[in-house]
Amino acid sequence: MSDEKVTKVIDARGSYCPGPLMKLIENVRLAKVGDVLDLLSSDSGTKKDAPNWIKKTGQELIGIYDEEGYTRIRIKKIK
């Protein structure tokens, strides 16, 4: 896992598609450039949707980490 300092953890575990993606979008909008956000999600669609959204919007996907029963998606707001 990357050693970037995480600014905020968005815990969307237990929420279903499109909940976690919507939470991510809201939080990225509110974040400052340079902030690193961790999205925790147990929804299988989000595992693909969130990285696609990050790519599409030109933010930086730092990593996708499989944890026990959920996925941690780390993103850096770069613009």
Next chain:
Amino acid sequence: MVNKMALIVFSGTVDKLLPVGIIASGGVAMDMEVHIFLTFWGLNAFRKDSVKSNKKFSKDFEEMAPYMMNLINKKGVPSYIDTIKQAKAIGNVHVHACAMTLDLMDMKKEDLDDIVEDVMGVGEFVELAKDGMTLFI
């Protein structure tokens, strides 16, 4: 690339309205402009006084309704109205009411949930939707 999504929402049952909210969310997440045109039972499902209590389910899957509603409640799936509100909060989502249905059912825009922005005829909607992808639900 198509950058506009138009949903013609004819159905008024929860099992079809939930996907409306979810597909609209996917659209705005991918930066599309989303237009939701409520007509017939779809419009009826956005009445101010019953939008929150709508538990209607497609007749085809009626025997599955209690099971599905139980899952939806247990797993905390947000209602269709809340899902559309959330989509609207993050992007370009517009909800239109079908003028003809309003007239037919003796309803006014004031009888509908505040999420409904305006009232339009089918011609105006088709004009709005013609350069996008259109789904009939």
